[in-house]
Amino acid sequence: MTQWQQLLFQNGKIMAVFMVALPAFWLVILIVAPQLMMIDFSLWYEDNVTLERLERDISQKDHHLFDLDDKIANLMDQGLSAADPQLVSLEQEYQLLDQEIKQLMLKTDDPPEVYSPKNYVYLAHNQLHRTIFLKTIWSSLMVTLIAMVICYPVAYYLAQVAPKRQATILFLGLIIPYWINEILRTFAWLMLLSYNGFINLFFTRAGLLEEPIEFLDGNTGVLIGMTYAYILFMVFPTYNLLQTLDRNQIDAASDLGAGWIRIHLRIAIPHAKPGLAVGAITTFMLAAGTYAVPAILGGPHSLWFTQIIYSWFFDGGNWNQGAAYAFVLLFLCIIFVMLMMKIFRVRFNDITRRV
Amino acid sequence: MNYSRLYAPLMKIYLLVFFCYLFLPLLLMAIAAFNTPTIPSVIPWQGFTLQWFTLLFQDRLIWESVLNSLIIGIGVVLLAVPIGLSAALLLTRLQSRSQPFLYAILVSPILTPGVILGISTLIFWSQAGIGGGLFLTVIGQTTFIASFSMLIFMAQLQRLDPELEEAALDLGASHLQTYMKVIFPYLKPTFITAACISFLQSFENYNTTLFVIGADTTLTVKIASMIRLGLTPEVNALSVIFLGVTVMAAVIYTLLQKQEDTDAV
Amino acid sequence: MPGQNVELIHISHAFKEVTAVEDLTLTVDRKCFFSFLGPSGCGKTTLLRIIAGFIRPTRGKVLIGGKDMAGMPPNLRPTAMIFQNLALFPLMSVWENVAFAFEVRGMTKKNRRMRAEELLDRVALPDVADKSPQELSGGQRQRVAIARALAVEPEVLLLDEPLSALDLKLRQKMITELRDIQRQTEVTFIYITHDQGEALAMSDQIAVMTEGKVQQIGTPEEIYNKPRTAFVATFVGENNRIQGRITRIDHDRGEISTSLGNLTGKLGSTDINIGEDVLLFVRPERCTLNSQKEIDNSITGQIVQLDFAGPTRICNLNVKGELFKVVYPEGQHHFKTGDQADLSFHSRDALILPQGKAVHD
Ligand SMILES: Nc1ncnc2c1ncn2[C@@H]1O[C@H](COP(=O)(O)OP(=O)(O)OP(=O)(O)O)[C@@H](O)[C@H]1O
Numbered sequence: 018m019t020q021w022q023q024l025l026f027q028n029g030k031i032m033a034v035f036m037v038a039l040p041a042f043w044l045v046i047l048i049v050a051p052q053l054m055m056i057d058f059s060l061w062y063e064d065n066v067t068l069e070r071l072e073r074d075i076s077q078k079d080h081h082l083f084d085l086d087d088k089i090a091n092l093m094d095q096g097l098s099a100a101d102p103q104l105v106s107l108e109q110e111y112q113l114l115d116q117e118i119k120q121l122m123l124k125t126d127d128p129p130e131v132y133s134p135k136n137y138v139y140l141a142h143n144q145l146h147r148t149i150f151l152k153t154i155w156s157s158l159m160v161t162l163i164a165m166v167i168c169y170p171v172a173y174y175l176a177q178v179a180p181k182r183q184a185t186i187l188f189l190g191l192i193i194p195y196w197i198n199e200i201l202r203t204f205a206w207l208m209l210l211s212y213n214g215f216i217n218l219f220f221t222r223a224g225l226l227e228e229p230i231e232f233l234d235g236n237t238g239v240l241i242g243m244t245y246a247y248i249l250f251m252v253f254p255t256y257n258l259l260q261t262l263d264r265n266q267i268d269a270a271s272d273l274g275a276g277w278i279r280i281h282l283r284i285a286i287p288h289a290k291p292g293l294a295v296g297a298i299t300t301f302m303l304a305a306g307t308y309a310v311p312a313i314l315g316g317p318h319s320l321w322f323t324q325i326i327y328s329w330f331f332d333g334g335n336w337n338q339g340a341a342y343a344f345v346l347l348f349l350c351i352i353f354v355m356l357m358m359k360i361f362r363v364r365f366n367d368i369t370r371r372v
Numbered sequence: 373m374n375y376s377r378l379y380a381p382l383m384k385i386y387l388l389v390f391f392c393y394l395f396l397p398l399l400l401m402a403i404a405a406f407n408t409p410t411i412p413s414v415i416p417w418q419g420f421t422l423q424w425f426t427l428l429f430q431d432r433l434i435w436e437s438v439l440n441s442l443i444i445g446i447g448v449v450l451l452a453v454p455i456g457l458s459a460a461l462l463l464t465r466l467q468s469r470s471q472p473f474l475y476a477i478l479v480s481p482i483l484t485p486g487v488i489l490g491i492s493t494l495i496f497w498s499q500a501g502i503g504g505g506l507f508l509t510v511i512g513q514t515t516f517i518a519s520f521s522m523l524i525f526m527a528q529l530q531r532l533d534p535e536l537e538e539a540a541l542d543l544g545a546s547h548l549q550t551y552m553k554v555i556f557p558y559l560k561p562t563f564i565t566a567a568c569i570s571f572l573q574s575f576e577n578y579n580t581t582l583f584v585i586g587a588d589t590t591l592t593v594k595i596a597s598m599i600r601l602g603l604t605p606e607v608n609a610l611s612v613i614f615l616g617v618t619v620m621a622a623v624i625y626t627l628l629q630k631q632e633d634t635d636a637v
Numbered sequence: 638m639p640g641q642n643v644e645l646i647h648i649s650h651a652f653k654e655v656t657a658v659e660d661l662t663l664t665v666d667r668k669c670f671f672s673f674l675g676p677s678g679c680g681k682t683t684l685l686r687i688i689a690g691f692i693r694p695t696r697g698k699v700l701i702g703g704k705d706m707a708g709m710p711p712n713l714r715p716t717a718m719i720f721q722n723l724a725l726f727p728l729m730s731v732w733e734n735v736a737f738a739f740e741v742r743g744m745t746k747k748n749r750r751m752r753a754e755e756l757l758d759r760v761a762l763p764d765v766a767d768k769s770p771q772e773l774s775g776g777q778r779q780r781v782a783i784a785r786a787l788a789v790e791p792e793v794l795l796l797d798e799p800l801s802a803l804d805l806k807l808r809q810k811m812i813t814e815l816r817d818i819q820r821q822t823e824v825t826f827i828y829i830t831h832d833q834g835e836a837l838a839m840s841d842q843i844a845v846m847t848e849g850k851v852q853q854i855g856t857p858e859e860i861y862n863k864p865r866t867a868f869v870a871t872f873v874g875e876n877n878r879i880q881g882r883i884t885r886i887d888h889d890r891g892e893i894s895t896s897l898g899n900l901t902g903k904l905g906s907t908d909i910n911i912g913e914d915v916l917l918f919v920r921p922e923r924c925t926l927n928s929q930k931e932i933d934n935s936i937t938g939q940i941v942q943l944d945f946a947g948p949t950r951i952c953n954l955n956v957k958g959e960l961f962k963v964v965y966p967e968g969q970h971h972f973k974t975g976d977q978a979d980l981s982f983h984s985r986d987a988l989i990l991p992q993g994k995a996v997h998d
Pocket residue numbers: 652653655656657675676677678679680681682683684831
C-alpha cells in the first residue's frame with residue numbers, strides 16, 4: 018500500500034481530497050511557483066539595444082512611407098488615373114512597406130528577452146548598491162546581537178526568577194508592545210529622535226545640549242528603531258525555552274559550587290539554544306527585510322537594501338533587476354538560517370516548532 | 373548568599389530600564405495625541421485638545437483603508453485557516469519519507485522576508501494579468517499566514533489521541549462523521565486561535581502588503597504614508613486607539629491564560 | 638447457535654522491517670471468551686487491530702461470521718473495540734459517548750438518550766449519564782467504554798488490555814464483571830492481555846503468543862497443565878526447569894539424564910526421540926519436601942531462601958547449583974535457611990518438552 022492509498026484508507030475520500038488539494042494549491046501556486054518565477058525573472062532582461070534598433074528602423078520606414086504617400090497624392094493631383102502603371106507600382110511599394118512596419122511593430126510589442134546573469138553582475142559592480150547591501154548585513158547582525166544581549170537577562174528573569182504574580186504582570190508588559198503595529202512602534206521613535214523631537218528638545222531646554230543632534234541623518238536612527246521594533250521577537254522564544262528548564266538543574270549546579278556566570282554558560286544558555294536560534298533568525302530576517310523602519314527613520318543618506326528593491330519595482334520599473342536583488346536578499350536569509358543551525362547545533366524542526 | 377544580594381537589585385534596575393525603554397516611546401506617542409500643535413509633539417505643551425480624534429473620525433480615507441484591512445483580513449482568514457488545517461492534517465498523517473521535506477517547504481514562508489513574498493506574488497500574478505490590489509494582497513499574505521495557522525493546528529493535532537478517531541470509526545461513524553463529530557469539535561478552540569492570529573497578522577502586515585496592494589491602501593499602509601507624507605497628530609490619535617485595544621486584548625489574553633493554568637491544576 | 642465466529646487464515650503483518658504477526662491461523666467460536674496471552678511486543682495489539690479493520694494485513698484473510706472482511710472498513714465490521722486507554726470522547730457527556738453509535742446512524746435524540754440509559758443500566762452505571770467522562774473513576778470509565786461498544790450490538794467485542802491501568806483490587810473485581818457481561822450479552826469476546834492471571838481466570842479459550850506466532854491454543858486448564866512448548870510452560874505460571882538428554886522412552890513416559898541424576902516425567906510431545914536434548918518442567922506446587930512416601934524422582938538440596946506468602950510459603954532450594962522453587966502450605970514444615978531437604982515429585986507431574994525458546998532465556 019502506498020502512502021497515498023494509506024491516506025485515503027485512513028481518512029476517507031472527502032477528507033483525503035481536502036488534505037491533498039488545499040496544501041497542493043498552497044504549495045504550488047502560492048509558494049513554489051512565485052519563487053521560481055521570481056528567480057526566472059531575475060535571470061533575464063529586456064534587450065533594449067535591439068529594441069532601440071527596431072524602433073529606429075520603424076521610424077525610418079515610417080518616414081519613407083510618408084514620402085511615398087506624398088508622392089502618390091502628388092501624382093493623383095496631377096490627374097494620373099489609378100490604373101497608371103507608375104501609380105500602381107508606387108501603390109504596391111506602399112503596401113509592402115506598410116506590411117513590413119506592422120511586422121516590426123509586432124516585434125516591439127513583445128520585446129526580446131535575453132537570459133544572462135547580468136542583473137546580478139550589475140549589483141556586484143554597482144559600488145553604491147554593494148555598500149548598501151553590506152551595510153544591511155552588518156546592521157542586521159548588530160541588531161540581532163544587541164537584541165540577544167539585552168533580552169537574555171529579561172527572559173531568564175521572567176522564566177526562572179520572577180514570582181508567579183510578578184511574572185504575569187511583566188509578561189503582560191511584554192505582549193503589549195509586541196502586539197502594537199510595527200509602523201507605530203517605529204513612529205514612536207521618530208517622535209523621540211527627530212531634529213525637533215522629544216530628546217533634542219528635552220536636553221536642549223534642560224541646558225544639557227548646545228545644539229540638537231541629527232539622529233536621523235545617518236544610520237543611527239534606523240539601528241535604534243530596528244532594535245526597538247524587533248527586540249521582542251528575541252524575548253519570547255528565549256523565554257519559552259528557559260521556562261522549560263528544570264529549576265532543579267540550576268539548584269543542583271549551584272549546589273555543586275557553580276557561580277552564577279557558570280550556571281548561565283553551562284546550563285541555562287545551552288538549554289535555551291533553540292530559542293536563541295529562533296530569536297536570532299527571526300530578528301535578522303525582520304531587520305534585513307524591513308522596509309518600514311528605514312523608510313520612516315532613515316534620512317536621505319541612509320538607504321536600505323529593501324528600499325532599493327522597492328524602487329526597482331515602483332520607481333525604476335525594472336522588475337528583472339528588482340527580482341535579482343530580492344533573490345540576493347532571500348539567499349542571504351537562507352545562509353543565515355543555515356549558519357544559525359550550525360552555530361547553535363539545532364535542527365530545522367527545533368526551529369520551526371518554536372516560531 | 374552574596375550572589376543574590378548583589379544580583380537581585382541589579383536585576384531590578386535592569387528590568388526597570390528595560391520596561392521604560394519599551395513603554396516610554398509609546399507613552400509619549402499617545403500623549404502627543406492630546407497636544408494642540410499640528411506637528412506631533414509633547415514639548416512644548418500648548419494645551420489639551422481632542423480635535424485630532426475628531427479629525428481622525430472624519431477622515432474618509434482612513435475609514436476606507438480600515439474597510440480594506442477588514443476585507444483583506446477576512447479573506448486571509450477564510451483562506452489561511454482551511455489551508456493550515458488541511459496541511460497540518462496531511463503532515464501529521466502522511467507516513468512518508470518526503471514528509472520532512474514537505475514540512476520544510478510549507479514553513480519556509482515564515483522564515484522568508486515579507487518583501488520577498490510580496491515581490492514573488494506580484495511577479496507571478498502579473499503574468500496572469502492580475503495586478504496589485506485587495507485580491508493579490510489576500511494571496512500574498514496567505515502565503516505565510518497559512519504557515520502560522522498550520523503550525524497552530526499541528527501543535528494541537530499532535531496532542532490528539534489517535535485512538536479517539538479509531539474509536540469513532542469502530543462505532544460505525546464514517547470518516548466524515550468522525551471528523552465532524554470528534555476531530556473538529558476537539559479543534560474548536562484551535563480554529564478560533566488560528567482565525568484570530570491570522571486576522572491580526574493580516575491586519576498589521578506592512579512589508580508584504582506594500583508590494584501587492586497596488587493603488588489601494590490598508591490601514592497599516594495608510595499610517596505609514598501619513599507618517600512619511602503629511603504627518604499630523606491624527607496618527608497619534610490612531611495610535612491611542614491601537615494602544616487601548618491592544619492593552620485590553622492583552623489583559624483578556626493574560627486572564628484567559630491564567631484561567632487555563634488554574635483549570636489545568 | 639454455536640459455531641465459528643472469527644476465523645483468521647494465514648495472517649501475516651509486517652511494519653517495514655518488523656514482523657509483528659507471522660502466518661497465524663485460528664478460529665474463535667461463537668459466544669466464546671477468547672484470550673490472546675503473550676509478552677509485550679508479541680503482536681497482540683496488531684492482531685486485534687487487524688480484526689477490527691484498522692490495519693490491513695500484509696497477507697491472509699479475516700472472516701467474521703463466515704464473511705470475508707477484506708476491504709471492509711472498521712465502521713462496517715460487526716466488531717467493537719475497547720481501547721487500551723478506553724478512548725472515551727472527552728468533549729461528550731457519558732450518555733453521548735454511549736449513544737455515539739446511535740448518533741451516527743441518525744437516531745433521534747430522545748431515542749438515543751433512552752437507549753443509552755438502558756445500556757448504562759446494563760453495565761450497572763445508573764446516574765452518571767450527564768457527567769463528563771473525566772469525572773468518573775477508573776472502573777466507571779471502563780464500564781462506560783463497554784456500554785459504548787455494546788451499543789453497536791457487535792458480534793465480536795475486542796478488548797485490548799482494558800484492565801492494565803487499574804489497581805489490583807479493582808482489576809479483580811472487573812475480571813468477574815467482564816466475565817458476567819460476556820455471559821449475559823452472549824457476544825464473542827476477544828481479549829488481549831499479558832497477564833496470565835487475567836487470562837486464566839476469564840477465558841474459555843486461550844491462545845498463547847510470542848513473536849507473532851501462536852504457541853498453543855486451549856482451555857485455561859490445558860494451557861496450565863499441559864503446555865506444549867517450553868515457552869508456554871515458562872510463561873504461564875511458575876515452573877522449575879531442568880535440562881537433560883533423553884535416555885529412555887516408555888509409552889508416554891521418558892527418562893532423562895541430567896546433572897542432578899536421572900529423572901522421569903511425562904512426554905509432552907510426540908516428536909521426542911532418544912538422545913535428544915530436552916527440558917523437564919515441574920510446577921513448584923507439585924514438588925514436596927522430605928516426603929515420607931516413595932516418590933519416583935527425588936533429589937537433595939540446600940534451602941537458600943524462604944518467603945512468606947500468606948497461606949503458603951515459597952522455598953528456594955539449591956540443588957548442585959540449580960535453583961528450585963517449592964511451594965507448600967504454611968505450617969507444614971519448619972525449615973530454616975541453610976537446612977538440607979529432600980525434594981521429590983511424581984513423574985506424572987513432570988513434563989518433558991523439546992528445547993525451545995523459554996521466557997527467561
Ligand atoms: N505502527 C507501527 N509501526 C512499526 N512497528 C510497529 C507498529 N506497531 C507495532 N509495531 C511493532 O510490532 C510489534 C508488535 O506490536 P504490538 O503493538 O502488536 O505488540 P503488543 O503485543 O500489543 O505489545 P504490548 O503488550 O506492549 O501492547 C512490536 O515489535 C512493535 O514495535
